[in-house]
Amino acid sequence: MADPSSYRPRPGEIPDSPGVYRFRDEHRRVIYVGKAKSLRQRLANYFQDLANLHPRTRTMVTTAASVEWTVVSTEVEALQLEYSWIKEYDPRFNVKYRDDKSYPYLAVTMNEEFPRVQVMRGHKKKGVRYFGPYGHAWAIRDTVDLLLRVFPVRTCSAGVFKNAARTGRPCLLGYIGKCSAPCVGRISPEDHQELAEEFCDFMAGRTGTYLRRLEKQMMVAAEEMEYERAARLRDDIGALKKAMEKSAVVLADATDADLIAVAEDELEAAVQIFHVRGGRVRGQRGWVTDKVEDVTTGALVEHALQQLYGEETGDAVPKEVLVPALPEPVEPVQEWLTGRRGANVSLRIPQRGDKKALMETVERNAQQGLALHKTKRASDLTTRSRALEEIAEALDLDSAPLRIECYDISHLQGDDVVASMVVFEDGLQRKSEYRRFQIKGFAGQDDVRSMHEVIGRRFRRYLAEKEKTGEWADGDEATAGGESLLAGTDEITNSLKDDDGRPRKFAYPPQLVVVDGGQPQVAAAQRALDELGIDDIAVCGLAKRLEEVWVPGEDDPVVLPRTSEGLYLLQRVRDEAHRFAITYQRTKRAKRFRASPLDDVPGLGETRKQALIKHFGSVKKLRSATIEQIQEVPGIGRKTAETIAAALARAVPAAPAVNTATGEIIEDEEPDTTVGSSGEPVTAGLPDERRGQET
Numbered sequence: 001m002a003d004p005s006s007y008r009p010r011p012g013e014i015p016d017s018p019g020v021y022r023f024r025d026e027h028r029r030v031i032y033v034g035k036a037k038s039l040r041q042r043l044a045n046y047f048q049d050l051a052n053l054h055p056r057t058r059t060m061v062t063t064a065a066s067v068e069w070t071v072v073s074t075e076v077e078a079l080q081l082e083y084s085w086i087k088e089y090d091p092r093f094n095v096k097y098r099d100d101k102s103y104p105y106l107a108v109t110m111n112e113e114f115p116r117v118q119v120m121r122g123h124k125k126k127g128v129r130y131f132g133p134y135g136h137a138w139a140i141r142d143t144v145d146l147l148l149r150v151f152p153v154r155t156c157s158a159g160v161f162k163n164a165a166r167t168g169r170p171c172l173l174g175y176i177g178k179c180s181a182p183c184v185g186r187i188s189p190e191d192h193q194e195l196a197e198e199f200c201d202f203m204a205g206r207t208g209t210y211l212r213r214l215e216k217q218m219m220v221a222a223e224e225m226e227y228e229r230a231a232r233l234r235d236d237i238g239a240l241k242k243a244m245e246k247s248a249v250v251l252a253d254a255t256d257a258d259l260i261a262v263a264e265d266e267l268e269a270a271v272q273i274f275h276v277r278g279g280r281v282r283g284q285r286g287w288v289t290d291k292v293e294d295v296t297t298g299a300l301v302e303h304a305l306q307q308l309y310g311e312e313t314g315d316a317v318p319k320e321v322l323v324p325a326l327p328e329p330v331e332p333v334q335e336w337l338t339g340r341r342g343a344n345v346s347l348r349i350p351q352r353g354d355k356k357a358l359m360e361t362v363e364r365n366a367q368q369g370l371a372l373h374k375t376k377r378a379s380d381l382t383t384r385s386r387a388l389e390e391i392a393e394a395l396d397l398d399s400a401p402l403r404i405e406c407y408d409i410s411h412l413q414g415d416d417v418v419a420s421m422v423v424f425e426d427g428l429q430r431k432s433e434y435r436r437f438q439i440k441g442f443a444g445q446d447d448v449r450s451m452h453e454v455i456g457r458r459f460r461r462y463l464a465e466k467e468k469t470g471e472w473a474d475g476d477e478a479t480a481g482g483e484s485l486l487a488g489t490d491e492i493t494n495s496l497k498d499d500d501g502r503p504r505k506f507a508y509p510p511q512l513v514v515v516d517g518g519q520p521q522v523a524a525a526q527r528a529l530d531e532l533g534i535d536d537i538a539v540c541g542l543a544k545r546l547e548e549v550w551v552p553g554e555d556d557p558v559v560l561p562r563t564s565e566g567l568y569l570l571q572r573v574r575d576e577a578h579r580f581a582i583t584y585q586r587t588k589r590a591k592r593f594r595a596s597p598l599d600d601v602p603g604l605g606e607t608r609k610q611a612l613i614k615h616f617g618s619v620k621k622l623r624s625a626t627i628e629q630i631q632e633v634p635g636i637g638r639k640t641a642e643t644i645a646a647a648l649a650r651a652v653p654a655a656p657a658v659n660t661a662t663g664e665i666i667e668d669e670e671p672d673t674t675v676g677s678s679g680e681p682v683t684a685g686l687p688d689e690r691r692g693q694e695t
Contacts, residue, residue: 002026004061007045007362014040019071020081022089023064027508030089032060035078037329039069041445056291060093063402075332077337083306092402092425095289095303106131106140107218108153108200111408113189114161114182115196117153119528124316128331131203131282148178150210151199154192155179181567202240211240238427257320258308259359262300263366270370271304274362277318302327309340317341320507322359383565386425390566391512392560395551397538401512402426406573407458407525408516409439409450410581416588419454420581423510424573433508436584448524455528463532465507509537516574518543518557519550526552597623601640601647608635612644623648 019039023032030320036042046061053061072078086094107120111127119137124130144155154161156171162181164170172211174181176475182192202210214237221230259274268290275283281412287304295303301323302617309317317340327333330347337345388400404424411417419437423430437457439450513529515521522541540558541550547567548557560567597619598609615633616622622630624643 002062002065004047004050004064007044007064007066009067014043014069015071016040017071018073018075018078019069019084020078021067021069022085022091023060024066024068024094024308025063028066029508030085030091031064032091032093033082033085033089033461035075035082037075037078038276039071043067043069047602056093063093075329076335079143079332079336082144083310086306088311095295095300097292104140106144106203108196108203110193110196110200112319114192116157117155117196117199123311129200130316131200131277145178147199147202148173149239150236151195151202152178152180152215153196153199154182156183166385175358211237214240225429227234250540255355256318257322257355258318259322259355259362260304260308260324261359261362262297262304262324263295263363263370265370268370269300270366270367272362272366273302273304273308274358274365275318276358278537284365288369293646296328297325298327301325302333305333305337309337313340314342319343320346320348322348322355324359324363325350384569387427387565389562389571390564394549394560395512395538395540397510401510401538403508403510404512404514404573405458405510406514406516406577407451407454409447409454409583410572410578410585411439411450412585412589416585417450418581418586418588419450420577421454421458422573422577422580424569426501427569428575434580436580444515447517448520451517452524452528453520455513455515456532457523459509459529459534460531462507462509463534468507509534511538513537513539514540514570514573514577515541516577517541517549518546522550522552540570547571597648598644601644604640604644608633608640611635616683619648 016038018035018037020033020035021039021043021385024032025031034042034599046067048058049566050058050062070081072081084093104121105117105124107118108129108131109116109127110129111125119140120128120130130206143365147154152173155173156164160171161183164174164181168184170179170184170186171179173179174184174186180187180192180195183191187195198210214233218233218237221227221233234543255276256278257276259276261272263270263272268288271287271289273285274281275285289300289303289309291300305321305323305327317337319341321337326347326349334345334347337347350359360488385400388402388519391397392400402425406424408424410420417439419439421437423433435458439453495669510603513525515525516539522539525541526539529535529539541553543557548559549567549570550557552563560570598604598612611633612622612630613619616625625645627641627645630636630644636644
């Protein structure tokens with residue numbers, strides 16, 4: 001814990017002008033970014049008596065080891081630079097809204113020859129019209145299904161479109177009238193573009209024109225006694241009205257606006273946003289954040305505006321933004337929004353009428369969002385802080401371990417041996433810093449040796465990165481026994497580049513290393529650190545059987561209460577490391593997995609394959625069975641049994657796996673069983689929707 005006076009700038013060094021400042025920790029990692037109208041006055045607030053600071057601000061300034069700043073010309077430039085640095089550095093102590101989901105948009109690809117209507121997520125693309133965001137993808141599909149009766153725009157993928165054009169046959173939607181089938185030339189590119197424009201106009205709120213036109217066509221068809229056509233038009237009108245009912249009018253003057261509401265307590269804040277287009281609510285989204293420092297509602301609104309519109313331009317920024325409190329000062333924020341839109345943007349607090357009533361609805365949603373978030377134990381700041389404090393107390397650490405790294409070994413009878421490293425900061429996953437290790441050689445036969453190898457490789461990389469960033473004194477280098485500890489540093493899977501001159505993520509050491517295992521694994525990890533001369537990183541292990549916490553050099557484990565938040569956090573860290581390791585191990589195993597000889601038997605489906613394996617136990621025993629024995633399996637007749645026996649006779653059995661240490665033949669294992677670091681068979685972890693963020 002640093003003393004802020006040790007890095008406080010000397011009097012007169014800080015300029016009295018607008019700018020952006022950064023606090024860095026002892027490892028040069030940016031932990032906080034802020035802006036100020038006057039840098040001198042703003043930074044002076046941090047370097048006062050610690051007893052007068054907000055508890056979270058006090059934690060930040062004592063974690064920091066240095067402060068630096070950049071002077072800009074205006075407050076608008078400061079706002080833009082602050083947003084850029086927050087996105088770039090992802091500082092630990094800044095207000096960071098965690099979006100509660102990835103919101104889908106209804107997108108129309110107007111940049112294509114034949115525009116396509118589809119559901120899209122992620123970054124917006126140039127030339128694509130977006131509507132939303134929607135709460136659920138199914139809501140988009142329901143709306144599109146209704147509108148395709150009237151606007152039969154293409155919805156198929158590029159592959160389906162090309163295949164239909166090649167064969168000259170449209171897809172099912174083309175046959176039932178929900179696609180104009182441009183793939184087979186039923187409509188020209190120009191007419192299809194016009195149809196897509198009409199679809200976009202309707203989605204944008206200009207609905208009256210199309211309803212009146214269809215009603216007129218229906219009346220004409222009825223007068224001409226074309227009753228079937230009149231009935232189809234009547235159904236089309238009903239479909240349009242049903243689609244319109246899904247988003248009722250909330251503002252009678254066809255306003256385009258975003259309404260932002262905030263619900264907060266001393267620790268957290270929840271933000272809800274309603275997107276109103278053409279007077280109708282087109283989408284809703286919600287965010288939650290920890291209040292790292294003592295911020296006002298206006299400051300929370302300012303951060304929400306930055307996240308919402310920081311990467312948006314043009315019509316994506318509405319003409320009007322309604323908020324519960326204005327940022328202070330409001331002029332730079334309003335000027336920034338106007339610059340993003342390219343036209344004037346009104347930022348104000350609604351006082352009365354429909355907009356005030358709608359804002360109350362948004363506020364109720366924000367309050368419900370905060371209440372729901374409070375029920376999520378792992379995301380509660382107070383709970384996380386208590387968990388870190390309990391861990392520090394149980395392991396006799398000087399301070400709470402803000403960064404925890406956990407390691408796990410996974411293999412299948414010594415094959416495909418891999419290890420995982422997961423990172424938790426402030427009790428939350430930091431998936432961008434996860435790492436995977438491949439283990440080769442004799443170490444793969446022994447979890448303890450594997451753990452020693454992995455810890456050694458990881459922290460040799462740390463020492464190498466530390467030397468690169470110049471943290472060693474001139475002419476100094478870490479050594480042990482007269483030999484450089486940096487020699488032979490291993491390349492580790494998915495290490496980050498440092499082309500931009502910044503230290504890689506391996507340059508940041510943890511305060512606590514957790515290993516999945518008991519006393520042997522803990523001793524191996526500690527021995528690896530001792531060999532590298534690292535003595536400022538704590539080590540512990542969590543054994544699965546009794547959830548005991550082991551520390552180096554102790555004959556008895558540390559037993560935390562079952563209701564302990566510290567134990568709960570260690571379990572989450574250990575389980576995440578195991579999930580990440582077993583996922584990687586299964587991926588490697590799948591690459592070399594050979595097809596079963598039963599796959600070549602014609603007419604033999606998965607159900608009967610499983611029945612055969614379940615009955616005999618393995619393909620090896622099935623190969624030695626007689627035709628009569630095979631017939632005993634339910635669903636297998638004489639002819640099928642003969643075909644199976646013939647197929648297995650043609651297949652050449654694979655050579656048995658041999659244990660290189662003992663010379664013994666390794667028996668077949670169940671394909672879905674993986675051995676963890678404790679030696680017990682375990683199954684894969686639950687599926688994770690955010691697994692694509694892992695490296």
